[in-house]
Amino acid sequence: MDVIVKEGSPPIIIMEKFVGVTPFISGKLNSVDKFMIRAEIHPSKSCVAIKKSMGQWKQIQGNLPTISGGELDPDADMWAVPYGQNQYDVEKNVMTFVFALKPMVLSAGSNYSFRFDVLIDGCEPSYSSVSVSINEPPSSGFISVHPRDAV
Numbered sequence: 001m002d003v004i005v006k007e008g009s010p011p012i013i014i015m016e017k018f019v020g021v022t023p024f025i026s027g028k029l030n031s032v033d034k035f036m037i038r039a040e041i042h043p044s045k046s047c048v049a050i051k052k053s054m055g056q057w058k059q060i061q062g063n064l065p066t067i068s069g070g071e072l073d074p075d076a077d078m079w080a081v082p083y084g085q086n087q088y089d090v091e092k093n094v095m096t097f098v099f100a101l102k103p104m105v106l107s108a109g110s111n112y113s114f115r116f117d118v119l120i121d122g123c124e125p126s127y128s129s130v131s132v133s134i135n136e137p138p139s140s141g142f143i144s145v146h147p148r149d150a151v
Helices: none
Strands: 014-018 035-042 052-063 086-089 094-101 111-119 125-133
Touching: 014 094, 014 111, 014 125, 035 111, 052 094, 086 125
Parallel strands: none
Antiparallel strands: 014 035, 035 094, 052 111, 086 094, 111 125
């Protein structure tokens, strides 16, 4: 087995989840929510050419349409913004990729894991992942009150 050691460090990826425009910290989403992930690519000490970033969203767990290698299908009717949408901030040298799904795309009671891979010429590859759980719809039940007779 060969071991290859390369000098330098990969770019830094900061992932944030949102429900609509509200940051989503923890808990479960509802299937009616518009779910969004923002991946910010920041330079590292040895990888500064962030503007040349190539990003790819993959599904690690879930039931959304995919193409080869688990990449989410860019042509599927599930995107609230076009697949691969990105924006470069020249002042901060930060590239932002947006992943936004339409409401009712995520299935109730399901768990999803998404991974964002970034490739930049001359830099080590980098990735980050997030997971999310979707609430199940309410179900019928019963209520019991004690004592049965009250004053």
